[in-house]
Amino acid sequence: MTTAEQHADVEALLHRTLAAHKARGTAVVVDGAEDEAVRQRLVAKVPEVGPFLATPIRTVNVSVPTWRVTDIPNGWLPGKEFSA
16 A cells, blocks of 8 residues: 555544544644654553554554534533533
């Protein structure tokens, strides 16, 4: 799978996931030093993740600036929009 295909797959997955949760966001596949820094932080926080990170996976930076929350018992219909 090419990098462009990986990016397209990540973007499609993000859009499906966010649509299901009434949110909007972006995803960027991270490479190089930033990818390594993310992996080091994960292993420092959760050492058990080390073997998982040894598999061919990609690091993705996901940003969700807005999302809509519906809470019918509290009268949030239509839902309230929140932003980061």
